[in-house]
Amino acid sequence: MTALGFLYPGHSAEDDYPRIEQLIASDIRLDLVHTEIGEDAHRVDALLRTGSAERLAAGVAELRLTGAEAVVWASTGGSFVHGWEGAHEQVRGLARTAGMPASSTSFAFVHAVRELGVRRVAVGAAYPDDVTALFVEFLRAGGVEVTASHGAGAVTAAEAGDWGGKELYALAKEADHPGAEAVLLPGTALHTASHVQALEQHLAKPVLTANQVTVWEALRLTDRRVNAPQLGELFTREPIVQA
Incomplete structure (x- = not known):
């Protein structure tokens, strides 16, 4: 069993994750921990706060209890608004806090x-x-x-x-x-x-x-590959990128 962890901001489309787990149909578990979204707004200032190190760290303790082997910050806007270098620093901080490989939806x-x-x-x-x-x-x-x-x-x-x-x-x-x-x-x-x-x-x-690539990214971090045609071509191809 491979356990994959996700920090998901608020409550919008989290039901995509049990659906994806079902479509993967393998010994893979998707564990979701909700983080505080603060103000729900597609504005740069609000998105920066949503993806702050403090809010991500708050969800890590709960995530560790799931036995997750990797974690992905399941937010596009809450990562890319930090810019390329800032988003790298965000996931490096998350990896240090969680003690496991980490990434985000933008990457x-x-x-x-x-x-x-x-x-x-x-x-x-x-x-x-x-x-x-x-x-x-x-x-x-x-x-x-x-x-x-x-x-x-x-x-x-x-x-x-x-x-x-x-x-x-x-x-x-x-x-x-x-x-x-x-x-x-x-x-x-x-x-x-x-x-x-x-x-x-x-x-x-x-x-x-977004949710499709987020799960794929967690699989990539744990060196798992699955064939799930209902999740699109991304889930059916032989790997090109290994790192």
Whole structure:
């Protein structure tokens, strides 16, 4: 049994994780600990506070009790707003506090893009434009070429968490670009676990979503590979990236 730990801010789309665990259908357990979100706002200042070292550390003691072998900070906005270097420092601090390998959803996107062997992507985010632009900047710092981006303007995680399949498909369609080899949908507040395969069929290209890549990243940290086609192409390919 491999136990994977996740620090998840607030309550929006946490039910994606038991769904993903079910789709993986292996000896892998996904353990979720909720962290304090503070003010629910897709603003830079609020997101910086959400991802503060103090709030992450508060969830670590509970996470240790689960027997987790690795931890991922399950927040895109709460990591990339710190910038490339700041996000590195964030996960280094988390690893020291937790005493286990650590990463975050933002780095998971970069690693997953490399895993797919693509370089050009389109971004469809629930965030306002200014926050979406920071995610694009983060991806570019990681060597990912962003051909197009779209911010849907949701001002809170709760708003994004209420979106259903209709809004999700509209977001992906609005974001897609002929030059993009994959479409990225950041935001762990979005319910995407049940839609990845259909989105890929609809767009005819790989789709990476926040909760999907977050779980994949935890698997990567523990050197586990699983085949789960319902979670998209990312979960069916032979590994390209090993570190």
